Amino acid sequence: MPSLYIHIPFCLSKCPYCSFVSHAGMNELHQRYVNALLREAKELCRNHPDAPLTTLFLGGGTPTIFSGEALATIITGCAGLFGLEHDAEISIEANPRTIDAAKLLLLRASGVNRLSIGVQSFQDQELRLLGRPHSAEDAAHALRLAKDAGFTNISLDLMYGLPGQTPDSWRNTLERAISLEPTHLSLYELTIEQGTPYYQQQEQGLLQLPDDEAVADMDQLTATLCREAGLVHYEISNYARPGFECRHNINYWQNGPYLALGAGAVACMNGCRRQKINDPLRYCERIESGQSVIMEEECLEPAASFRETVVMGLRMLCGVSRENLQSRYGLDVEGYYEETLVRLINQGMLELTARHLRLTARGRMFANQVMAELV
């Protein structure tokens, strides 16, 4: 059964490192966007009556920039159209400054059972440099409110490799996060994306990023502190208490099917990936006039889809299942990659068992290079 992703492309402000489809302001468009989403959902549901959904994920942008009522309308509307499995995972991303007790209670009542809070750092100085519209205390307060509202599955997003960050300040951030007892941590290294203000600053030599040695120390700290806290490393950038791994994202990493709604959202069904138009106003206009909102479509031939499934699956620490590859594509990694695979295994990058192919600890340090050879 498919997953459904809903993109809310609005934020309080635009962070200078962000390359996501997200826009500050545009408040006057919010209600119109909710209506457009529901209209697109009706259309999508007609073409995909094979639901119920196993997971529903509201991401952004900042979904919680919407009122609790608007979010409840979207969630219950989609649940009514597609149906939800009895144990469906329903996640929402939140910025600490956009949630309060009433909104959280409404989200819980609408069935949301997983909250992902974008904290990024527990150092106010780092948050300022990141252009985040919240403080460390706002983030801790948001997590306490979420627990009070009955959320038992809470993820915190943190970033490392930040301007001005040191292994010590990363340790402080991680220790503070762990002390709040989240069930899940997403820990991403900052990447400088073209077209962002950070990219320009880097080009001008104005961005003081930690060097490779400091970032390696941060990686080491992450491994140690998460292990000590009982948070299991299950994907390159994700850690969870056992049983709290994000099912929606696991479906992505397994290259499974997913539907999508909203401006900038990407869907993947039957081997075809469809990207919706990015501009929220044009998205609304096209939905309202009954026109397609698909901007790009790419259908992979089976061998390319096989390679993509291998590479995405290697992000998971358990690796990619050979049995699943065989039943899905009729192909095995040994026969397909031949000498390339043997070489990567001999270099200590990959480990092949009877059931899985996975990255070794060394392979995870060079994950991008290994994946580039296999894609």
Ligand code: SF4
């Ligand atoms: S809050 Fe997230 S989506 Fe919004 S601008 Fe910042 S990084 Fe981008």
